[in-house]
Amino acid sequence: DIQMTQSPSSLSASVGDRVSITCRASHGISRYLNWYQQKPGKAPKLLIYAASSLQSGVPLRFSGSGSGTDFTLTISSLQPEDFATYYCQQSDTKPFTFGPGTKVDIK
């Protein structure tokens, strides 16, 4: 299986901050990388697919970059509704594995 890691595991930030989350794959996965946001008690929500494509309806403050083994999710200006846990997922090789998540909370 392809192992996914994320850093940091958690972070505290303020509204308006620029936030970046890193995801690393154990093997090269080209751009087969998705990002999801999950709030407590809710299903994951797709933010970014194919490493940098913004899902319809997702605010432009979210962006993704990277290819190969290293990827980044960036929130340009953190909003109150962005406090959540973020997961990366590789879709290069089955089983499609997720990273362990990064929890973003209020400083």
Added chain:
Amino acid sequence: QVQLQESGPGVVKPSGTLSLTCAVSGGSISTSNWWSWVRQPPGKGLEWIGEIFHTGDTNYNPSLKSRVTISVDKSKNQFSLKLTSVTAADTAVYYCARGENSGNYGVFSDIWGQGTRVIVSS
């Protein structure tokens, strides 16, 4: 607007079989999409269980393959998950999701059910 809704028992006895159904509404299950199951143990991350195409083709996570069966019922526009020989480690929220193809760079899950909590307990 396609919507997914999971249903099934909230409690399953150890060594028993977990059976869940995902009803697809607002669209047909017989499309170019794959339909998947993902689970999340309490306080933990997400685990991909497997997926099915409307033709019945399946892919499973090797870690669960010996215990998992995913099936489709096109007449009812739904797909199902069966997990046998369950233990406390199978306690989780189970989600169904629709897999959409990005074209060049793999599949992503763009529509999710709300999730159903399953507890394995006697």
